[in-house]
Amino acid sequence: MDKIKIITTEDGSHSLYHEGLKETYHSFHGALQESVHVFIEKGLRFWRTKSGLPKEVNIFEVGFGTGLNALLAAQFAIENEVKIDFTTIEPYPLDMEIINQLNYVSSIGEDNLKIVFEELHKCEWGKKVEINPYFAINKIKTKLEDVESEERFDVLFFDAFAPSKQAELWTAELMQKCFNLLKDGGVFTTYSAKGQLKRDLKSVGFEVETLPGPPGKKEMVRGIVN
Structure with missing residues (x-):
């Protein structure tokens, strides 16, 4: 198995470096900043705001x-009292030895999330698990x-390794699968802003937006099913 080591990104939060791919799991400019910007603000919060603030996502x-x-x-x-059902795929789960060293809870600054983070990793694979009344x-x-x-x-949070490292995950065929996984009005969000990605997203039916990226990155991409 390729060696994975913990690194500290520029905002003080941890990420991982995959030595086999020579690639980090997050932006070295700031793992926490990137995830908040790309997936929470431009994905989840954007969808919820444009959809009239529904209580289930x-x-x-x-x-x-x-x-x-x-x-x-x-x-x-938890903060917005919204019920979220979260389905996630991962072919190569990380060892708990690595997970236990990550500083995300202290970086976010909310100690109540410690138990949540532990449960997210310890709960059984292949089974829907309710972590708390708001999150499953x-x-x-x-x-x-x-x-x-x-x-x-x-x-849909698309957080695969970069196109330059795993091009097979960014094909038009898989973008079509992402489109098909979303409801009408659904939102696809990712950190990448490659020209080929934007063309492929448009070709399968997404309305594509190029947005300002997180700190250290010029642009990112969001797709909407209309």
Whole structure:
């Protein structure tokens, strides 16, 4: 197995460096800042605001990884008293030895999230688990190309490794799968702003927006199913 080591990004929060891919799990400019900006603000909060502030949200995530996006979604659910059902896929789960060293709870500054973060990682795979009254998660050990779901989602977090490292995860075929996983009005959000990605998203039916990126990154992309 390729070695994975913990690094500290510029905002003080941890990320991981995958030595096999020579790639970090998050932006080295700031893991926490990136996740909040790309997935929570431009994804979850945007969808909820434009949809009239509904009290229930279904999220699908490609790339559970360190669990940072799930933790932030759980925080959002608690703070806004919104029920979130969070489905996430990850073919290669991380060892708890690594997870236990990550500083996300202290970086966010909310000690009440410590138990939430632990439960997100310790709960059983392949089964929907209620973490608290506002947040339930279903972790599935699979690849996107193998996903078969009749359920449709409001928001899709696309947090795979970069196109330059794993181009097979960013194909037009898989963007079509993402489109099909979303409801009408659904939102796809990702940190990448590659030209080919934008063309592929448009080709499968998304309305594509290029948005300002998180600190240290010029742009990001959001797609809407209209």
